[in-house]
Amino acid sequence: MDDVVACFEYYADLAEALDGKQRSPISLPMENFKSYVLKEPIGVAGLITAWNYPLLMATWKVAPSLAAGCTAVLKPSELASLTCLELGAICIEVGLPPGVLNIITGLGPEAGAPLSSHPHVDKVAFTGSTETGKRIMTAAAQMVKPVSLELGGKSPLIVFDDVDIDKAVEWAIFGIFLNAGQVCSATSRLLLHEKIAKQFLDRLVAWAKNIKISDPLEKGCRLGSVISEGQYEKIKKFISTARSEGATILYGGARPQHLRRGFFIEPTIITDVSTSMQIWREEVFGPVLCVKEFRTESEAVELANDTHYGLGGAVISNDQERCERISKALHSGIVWINCSQPTLVQAPWGGNKRSGFGRELGEWGLENYLTVKQVTKYCSDEQWGWYQPPSKL
Numbered sequence: 001m002d003d004v005v006a007c008f009e010y011y012a013d014l015a016e017a018l019d020g021k022q023r024s025p026i027s028l029p030m031e032n033f034k035s036y037v038l039k040e041p042i043g044v045a046g047l048i049t050a051w052n053y054p055l056l057m058a059t060w061k062v063a064p065s066l067a068a069g070c071t072a073v074l075k076p077s078e079l080a081s082l083t084c085l086e087l088g089a090i091c092i093e094v095g096l097p098p099g100v101l102n103i104i105t106g107l108g109p110e111a112g113a114p115l116s117s118h119p120h121v122d123k124v125a126f127t128g129s130t131e132t133g134k135r136i137m138t139a140a141a142q143m144v145k146p147v148s149l150e151l152g153g154k155s156p157l158i159v160f161d162d163v164d165i166d167k168a169v170e171w172a173i174f175g176i177f178l179n180a181g182q183v184c185s186a187t188s189r190l191l192l193h194e195k196i197a198k199q200f201l202d203r204l205v206a207w208a209k210n211i212k213i214s215d216p217l218e219k220g221c222r223l224g225s226v227i228s229e230g231q232y233e234k235i236k237k238f239i240s241t242a243r244s245e246g247a248t249i250l251y252g253g254a255r256p257q258h259l260r261r262g263f264f265i266e267p268t269i270i271t272d273v274s275t276s277m278q279i280w281r282e283e284v285f286g287p288v289l290c291v292k293e294f295r296t297e298s299e300a301v302e303l304a305n306d307t308h309y310g311l312g313g314a315v316i317s318n319d320q321e322r323c324e325r326i327s328k329a330l331h332s333g334i335v336w337i338n339c340s341q342p343t344l345v346q347a348p349w350g351g352n353k354r355s356g357f358g359r360e361l362g363e364w365g366l367e368n369y370l371t372v373k374q375v376t377k378y379c380s381d382e383q384w385g386w387y388q389p390p391s392k393l
């Protein structure tokens, strides 16, 4: 909720600053023309979001689209619509004019698809799976409608041998078990320097054992159930496929013994992974971490970039120059150094490759909903002079 509030406050400030940025002059190499730029709302924004951070993901789109001066139609996930409906109620309470923010609920094909293909929707911003992202892009293409897509990921976390083990282990845990791993940017592939691998894995298991798994409403809960039975079954299938492909389930992999009901899965750590395995290649969207070892920096980078995705990436090392080098080498839209997941509303958020394109948050998030208009004025008193003037007689 704090992040939701911070996001609305941030874009309220950017909305005010936008007026001051209008008519910004373009420097030209001649005097008889003057040009400036207007930034105008793109029109009606269609906003389609997923269930994993339902209110926050909606806010990342609603706040900048309204700040840009657009009207918006929000279609939250059918699995988690209530907080967005509550946002609608708050908008009425605070006097947002009717029609500025519209919220429609329903299934993807019935409510989301018509929004992405509708001729009166001028832009679609989407967060969700890569498969749905492709469908939305295809539908929007028929109207030559701009889209921004924030899709899945299989983000790497590289840990070198010069780190404080417990500090790094905590980031590794936070990077994959936060929100039960249902995070697009989760660092779900851990790359460990071979010199510390054994010690690191021992501590990782010790920390994983210590995670409080419970009803999320219970105080101190750090791992709740996953969203649905479908997701639960999908995650279990990923784990059983990893096992059948020859990987080792080092820890977890099953329902916690103290929780008989609910879609709970233990924090799961998988080793003996090869790069052809499904668990290395595909997004699980659950509390499942796969681990590989590396010897050299270049091997670490090669393994980190061995994915069709490109949302996040992280490196933990005490060698700051190495961290900078790796930040440049990673093919992703976000790099965390000596941490994983902290998200700042001021900084751009989004991915490359099959993780999508376009950036949310920061000033880039506002640009998503603005179109750029150049205004060019001829300011000479002279005749233009391209054609021969006809005789005045």
Ligand SMILES: NC(=O)C1=CN([C@@H]2O[C@H](COP(=O)(O)OP(=O)(O)OC[C@H]3O[C@@H](n4cnc5c(N)ncnc54)[C@H](O)[C@@H]3O)[C@@H](O)[C@H]2O)C=CC1
Pocket (backbone or CB within 6 Å): 048, 049, 050, 051, 052, 075, 076, 077, 078, 106, 107, 108, 109, 111, 112, 113, 114, 116, 127, 128, 129, 130, 132, 133, 135, 136, 150, 151, 152, 153, 183, 184, 231, 234, 283, 284, 285
């Ligand atoms: N990377 C990410 O942020 C997320 C990834 N996922 C992954 O995707 C898998 C499926 O989860 P879903 O919730 O079904 O994700 P999804 O991508 O199908 O749904 C996200 C949103 O798109 C809408 N939608 C679905 N089909 C649509 C269509 N044809 N046109 C327009 N809108 C459409 C849905 O109603 C929902 O609001 C999960 O198991 C997970 O692995 C899910 C949520 C977020």
Ligand SMILES: C[N+](C)(C)CCCC(=O)O
Pocket (backbone or CB within 6 Å): 052, 053, 182, 183, 184, 185, 186, 341, 342, 343
């Ligand atoms: C804020 N954060 C990083 C925990 C989640 C952002 C949304 C996502 O990547 O699923």
